[in-house]
Amino acid sequence: MRPIPIALILLVVIQVSSxxxxxxxxSIQYKDYRINSSQAKDSVLLSVLKPYSDSVNMSxxxxxxxxxxxxxxxxxxGTLGNFMADAFFTMANERFRTKVDVAFMNFGxxxxxxxxxxNVTRGKIFELMPFDNVLLLQxxxxxxxxxLLDHIAGRGGWPVAGITMQIKDKKAVNVLIGGKPxxxxxxxxxxxxxxxxxxxDDAAMLRTIPQINIGYLMRDALFDYIxxxxxxxxxxxxxEENRVTNAQ
Numbered sequence: 001m002r003p004i005p006i007a008l009i010l011l012v013v014i015q016v017s018s019x020x021x022x023x024x025x026x027s028i029q030y031k032d033y034r035i036n037s038s039q040a041k042d043s044v045l046l047s048v049l050k051p052y053s054d055s056v057n058m059s060x061x062x063x064x065x066x067x068x069x070x071x072x073x074x075x076x077x078g079t080l081g082n083f084m085a086d087a088f089f090t091m092a093n094e095r096f097r098t099k100v101d102v103a104f105m106n107f108g109x110x111x112x113x114x115x116x117x118x119n120v121t122r123g124k125i126f127e128l129m130p131f132d133n134v135l136l137l138q139x140x141x142x143x144x145x146x147x148l149l150d151h152i153a154g155r156g157g158w159p160v161a162g163i164t165m166q167i168k169d170k171k172a173v174n175v176l177i178g179g180k181p182x183x184x185x186x187x188x189x190x191x192x193x194x195x196x197x198x199x200x201d202d203a204a205m206l207r208t209i210p211q212i213n214i215g216y217l218m219r220d221a222l223f224d225y226i227x228x229x230x231x232x233x234x235x236x237x238x239x240e241e242n243r244v245t246n247a248q
Contacts, residue, residue, distance in 0.1 A: 060123030065226040068237040071115040073107075076167060076244040080115055081105060081159025083238035084128075087225035088135055088218065089161035092191035095216055095224075096137055101177055102145070103191040104152070105159040106201050109133065120226070120236060129219040134194040137212040142184040147205045149175060149182075155201075157244040168247035193218055 071080035089103035112128045140148075149165055149172035152158045157167060165175045175182040192206075199207040226236060 060121060060126065062122045063119045064122050064125065064223060065120045065230060066235045067115055067117050067120050068235045070117045071236070071238055073110050073113045075107060076157025076246060077240050077242070078159070079238040079240060080112070081107070081110060082161070082241065082243065083115075083236065084110065084222065085159040085161035086238065087222050088191050090228070091216075091221040091224050092135060092137065095135075095214065095221075096191075096212065098137070099189060100137065100162070100191050101188040102163045103161040104148075104193075104196065106193065106196050107155065107158045108201060109193060109195070110159070115236070122223075125219060125222055125226075129222060131195075133218045134213060135191060135216050135218045135221050136194055136197055136214075137189055137191055138197055138206060138209045139187055139189050139212075140206075140209050142182050142186045142188060144205055144209070145188050145190065146172065146175070146182060146184065148190075148203060151203060151205070152244075160243050164243050166245050166247040173247060 069079075071083055072078045073080045084105045085103050088105060089100060092100045092103060109131075110128065111130055112124075115124065115128065149163075150170075152160075153165070153167040153172040154170040163175065163177050165172045167173070177188065193200075194211070194213065195201070196203045197206050197209070197211055229236065
C-alpha cells in the first residue's frame, strides 16, 4: 500500500474543520463588582504582601523636596506647568549633553491640578506623572516647529521652556526662542515626551521626525531636577512669566 501524502491529510483536516458550525453570541451581559474597604479581606494574602506594601509605602512617603507655594495647573500658562517644563528643559540639556532650545509638556499629561505648598513626597510626584513617558529629543526645522506651536495654540496653550509666544486666532504668533524670533529655516532641538513625539494628542507633524532616546523617564527628570534645586539650596517653586499669553 502506498503511503498517503501528508498534503492530502492536511487538506482533509482543513476541509473537515471548515465544516464545523461557528457560533456567535446573540447578546453579552456585564456585571460590575465594586471593591471597597467593606469587602472581606484575605488575611493570608495580606500577610504575604505586607513586606512589599510596607516597603512601597515607606518609599512613597519619602519627602523629596519642599514646595515654597502651591503650584497650579492652568492655561495658557500656570506655575505647575512652568515648573515641569523647566525640569525637562534643564535635565534634557544636562542628560543629553547637548544644547536644547525648547522643552514642552502637553497640558493633559499633567495629572494633578495642584502641587500643594509644603513637603512633596515621592508618591506625589508619581501622582503628578503616573505614566512611564520618556523624555527625548527631536531636531526639527522652524517650519515644523511653527506647526507644533500652532497646534499648541489651538489647544489653548501648553507648558513651555526656552520660548515665549502669544496665541491669536488659535495660532502661535510673536514666537521668540532664546529671545530671538523663530527662523523657519533654522533647526531647533526640542525636548518632549515620547507620547507627543509619536503623534499623541494629535501632534501628527512629529511622527516622522527622528528621535534621540536614552530611556530617560520624565518622572525621573522631575526627581533629578528637585535634587538639583536642593543641591543649590533651593526649594520647588515657579512663577508665571508670560511664556504663553493670549494676544490682545
